[in-house]
Amino acid sequence: MFDPLQSCTYKRQSCSTSSCMELDDHVCTINQLCGFIYCYGDKSFIKGTLATFDDDASTIELQGIVFGCVHNEGTPNPALLEVPGLVGLGGGPLSL
Template identity: 45%
Template sequence: MIDTGSNLIWTLCVPYYNFTCQMNSTLKPIQSSTYHNLRCTTSFWSACDDNQLRSVKSSYGDGSVVEGSLALKRFWFEDGTDGTIKLPTIAFGCVHKENSVDFENLADPSLVGLRPGSLSL
């Protein structure tokens, strides 16, 4: 999903605990060689959790809320012509909780926030 009202990029991650039910998530951080949690010693705007990791909570106009960890990861995407587009390592939200039933119907429940800001592409 694309959102011009926020600058956070996020995807659902394991472990995933929906406020109302559980579903398959899209990212398994433990299986990624490029995934790194952001520790509280890094200079990002987000709060810290009890494990001294950067946490993120974002609210949207429809009343939905996502919560998770702020992390770094290198993403790549297929370009449709048997090639790959590789992005540099970016900060993103690894979401473990959300309260929107709408995400259950998406094939890839994630969001790219395009509003200018420190976490925007």
């Protein structure tokens, strides 16, 4: 599983970035990082921060891609907690 604390290329986005402003329901953390909370119809939720890969990471080809890194999740379906990762796609300006 991805651990942002162990990554030398992971970079959290601040609330003042244009990517954060494009996120409909962004929240600014106490450290002025761009956070998000999404609640779903089945009463599940995710919380996390908007991030990107550092421009100095010349060995990867994902520079400049903004993504949401989930740090907290809750679900009434315990089987979903076993899933190591998901990609959610939508129709908004930040969607792939």
